[in-house]
Every structure is written in structure tokens, then in C-alpha cells.
Amino acid sequence: MDSYLLALGSAAWLGILTSISPCPLATNIAAISYIGKSLDNPKAVILSGLMYTVGRMVTYTTLGALVVGSILSIPEVAMFLQKHMNKALGPVLIVAGVLLLDIVRLRVYGGGVSDKLALRVQKWGIWGSLALGVLFALSFCPISAALFFGSLIPIAIDHQSSLVMPMVYGIGTALPVVAFAILIAMGARFLGNIFNKVSVFEKWARRVTAVAFIIVGVYYVLVYLIGVDV
Secondary structure, three states: OHHHHHHHHHHHHHHHHHHHOHHHHHHHHHHHHHHHOOOOOHHHHHHHHHHHHHHHHHHHHHHHHHHHHHHHHOHHHHHHHHHHHHHHHHHHHHHHHHHHOOOOOOOOOOOOOOHHHHHHHHOOOHHHHHHHHHHHHOOOOHHHHHHHHHHHHHHHHHOOOOOHHHHHHHHHHHHHHHHHHHHHHOOOOOHHHHHHHHHHHHHHHHHHHHHHHHHHHHHHHHHHHHOOOO
16 A cells, blocks of 8 residues: 555656656646637636646546556556566666656657647637647657656556556646646746746756666666565
8 A cells, every 4th residue: 555655656746747847847838828818817827727737637647548558458468567567667767767867868759739730729718728738748858758658657557557647647747737827827927937946946856856766776677687685
């Protein structure tokens, strides 16, 4: 039970870290601000932010459920993972940690949203926010891809959670987005300063998380892959 609760907390933290990473954070604020221009009151802006958040949450939950569910639904694969998951988890965590530290830079081609598409979605008002949430969630940056595919998916597979873990991750990605939507709706004068402070926090939080991933990954490699009695 403690292990499962720790996994849930990890999923939520990975979601928050994903949302405040440079590329997703800039995308989130730009999307809410962009759609908010066409709305005439703060409540509508907040609702727009919530709908955008729902779009991201549903996308991450669906994608995670499909990936994890598909893997676990194949008996041979499920049995193989149950037997060798700890061996595979070590190298995966080390690679994810290295990617989070930006030691190795990868180009991940996501579904970028063109100006024409964004303009079309803007005309949909609040429902356009939902559509943008889905589209931007599918546009993975290297860091968000490492956090989602390299960290969350292995945790979800290890706990055989095709729905709950991705959903908690989606909720984690939602929290900072809602906060910034409220700030934008209130016309926060110091939004730029807050953005800078969040960016600094994200940098150090990502580094700490990356180091933790690498340490745990090395431990898993030593214990489960090499067989060292630690």
C-alpha cells in the first residue's frame, strides 16, 4: 500500500514537473492568454483555462491507458514485465535522468499547432480551449516525453495501473495551468515575475528529480541487473 501511494505521489509530481517545464509552461500560458483575448470576463477566462486543462488531462489519461493497457493485455508481455520489470527499470530511469539534465538533447517532433489552426480554434471560444488542450498535450517536447514515456509509463506498468496513474499524472499537469489561468483572469501585474520564479524552481526541481532518477536507476541496475548485494 505504501509503495502504491508513493507511486501515486510520484505520478502527480511528474505531472506538475511536466506542466512547469519550459516548453509546456510557455505553451500553456500562451494558449490560455491567446484564447482569453476573445473572452469578455474573468470567469470566462478561468473557465477557458479549466477546459484547456481538461483537454490535457483527458489526453494524458487516454494515451497512458492505451499504452499501459495494451502492454498489460498481452499475457506474454505482462508475464515478461512482471519477471524483468525491475531489471529494465534501472536503465530506463538512468536514461530519463540524463535527458532531464539536458546532458543529451533530443529533437522530438510533436504535432505543432499552426497559426491558422490556432485562429480557427480561437473562434470556438471555451470549447476551443478544450481542443487546444488536446492538441498541445500531444505535442511532446524532449523533457515532457522523458517524463511521460520514460518515467510515468514504467511506474504505471510496474503497478499494473493503466488508468489511475495516468489520470493522477494528468491532474498534476493541471494544477499549475489552473493557477496561471486565475492569474491571467485577474490581470496579475507581476505575472512575468511569477513566470520567472516558476522557471527557476522548475530548473532546480528538474535537476533534483533527474539526480534522484539516476541514483535509483543505478541502484536497480546494481541489485536487479548485476546482482550486487547492496
